[in-house]
Each structure stands twice: as C-alpha cells, then as structure tokens.
Amino acid sequence: MTETACAFGVKDAEELARTLLHPLTERWQHTAAVAVRAEQLAGTVDAADREILVAAAWLHDIGYATATHDSGFHPLDGARYLRKRGVSERLCSLVAHHSGARFVAEARGLTSELAEFPLEVSALSDALTYADQTVGPHGRPYSVEQRMAEVLDRHGPESPQAKAYSTRAPYLLSVAERVRRRFAQYSQR
Numbered sequence: 001m002t003e004t005a006c007a008f009g010v011k012d013a014e015e016l017a018r019t020l021l022h023p024l025t026e027r028w029q030h031t032a033a034v035a036v037r038a039e040q041l042a043g044t045v046d047a048a049d050r051e052i053l054v055a056a057a058w059l060h061d062i063g064y065a066t067a068t069h070d071s072g073f074h075p076l077d078g079a080r081y082l083r084k085r086g087v088s089e090r091l092c093s094l095v096a097h098h099s100g101a102r103f104v105a106e107a108r109g110l111t112s113e114l115a116e117f118p119l120e121v122s123a124l125s126d127a128l129t130y131a132d133q134t135v136g137p138h139g140r141p142y143s144v145e146q147r148m149a150e151v152l153d154r155h156g157p158e159s160p161q162a163k164a165y166s167t168r169a170p171y172l173l174s175v176a177e178r179v180r181r182r183f184a185q186y187s188q189r
C-alpha cells in the first residue's frame with residue numbers, strides 16, 4: 001500500500017497508536033487485531049479508501065490513552081487529539097463516529113460535541129465499525145452479537161452503552177449485514 005491516499009498514512013497511524021496504547025495491553029492487542037481485520041475487509045471499500053480504512057483502524061481507540069483524555073468519551077477524545085495534530089478531517093471523523101458512537105454520545109449528553117465532526121455514512125465507515133465489532137478484548141475474534149454482549153457486560157446496566165443499546169444494536173447489526181454482503185460480492189470476483 002502507498003501512503004498517499006490520506007494525510008496520515010498507515011505507518012504513521014500504527015506508530016502513534018503504538019506510542020499511546022501500548023501501555024494499555026488489552027486495548028493495544030484489540031487495536032492491532034482490528035487493524036488486521038480492517039486489512040482483511042479492504043476489498044469491501046473503494047480502492048482509494050483502503051489505506052484510510054486501515055489507518056482509522058489503528059487510531060480508532062486512541063481516545064482511551066491518558067494523553068488524549070478530554071471529555072472522557074473515547075471516540076470524541078481520539079478525534080479531537082488527531083485534529084490538533086493536523087490529521088485530515090475525514091480520518092478524524094471516522095474515529096469520532098466509529099461503531100455508532102453517536103448513539104452513545106446521545107446517552108451521555110455529548111451529541112453537540114460529537115457533531116464537531118461530520119458523520120460519514122459509507123462502505124468505509126461500515127468496514128471500520130465491522131472490524132471493531134468483530135474483535136474483542138485482547139484481540140480475540142468475536143461475533144457482532146458476542147461483542148455487543150461483552151460491551152454491555154463490561155460497562156454495566158446503568159451505563160450509556162446500555163442506555164444506547166436499543167438504537168445502537170440494530171445499527172451495528174445492519175452494518176454487519178452490509179459488510180458481509182460486500183465481502184461476499186468482492187470474494188466472488
């Protein structure tokens with residue numbers, strides 16, 4: 001892959017993610033596995049978007065790193081951190097909105113803050129979300145259903161994740177269906 005498709009290339013993204021997340025062993029293992037998953041799904045997006053998909057996969061959870069903490073909502077904090085570093089708006093927005101973050105933002109009262117970043121609805125955003133939703137803690141492969149259950153279990157019944165479940169779960173399942181269909185079409189070529 002070349003590094004000309006986005007302002008912040010895959011190697012830059014991997015390096016930044018490693019620096020920020022390596023101390024968080026479980027999150028780092030998850031991130032590295034999501035990046036591998038994104039590479040596997042690259043055929044489901046336009047050729048021009050394949051590099052930004054993998055870069056976004058490396059960066060999607062950097063908002064968990066202490067150095068990026070701001071609002072306490074990791075998609076927003078990661079995107080704000082990247083924006084301050086001059087990373088492309090598209091990449092920032094993919095991080096901000098990955099995995100249906102808008103549904104959790106609403107439950108946390110952070111809708112207007114997240115709206116600092118435009119929402120992209122595309123095969124690219126779907127592939128990023130599907131990659132994240134099929135990798136669990138420590139980088140273990142999960143089904144989307146297992147991952148949704150794991151998130152609920154980890155955050156608890158009173159969490160914003162639980163409050164957002166009724167709107168976020170159907171969205172994640174619809175993403176999974178679209179990505180699986182694109183992957184099947186791509187594999188038949």
Ligand SMILES: [Fe+2]
Nearest residue numbers: 030060061132
């Ligand atoms: Fe993640």
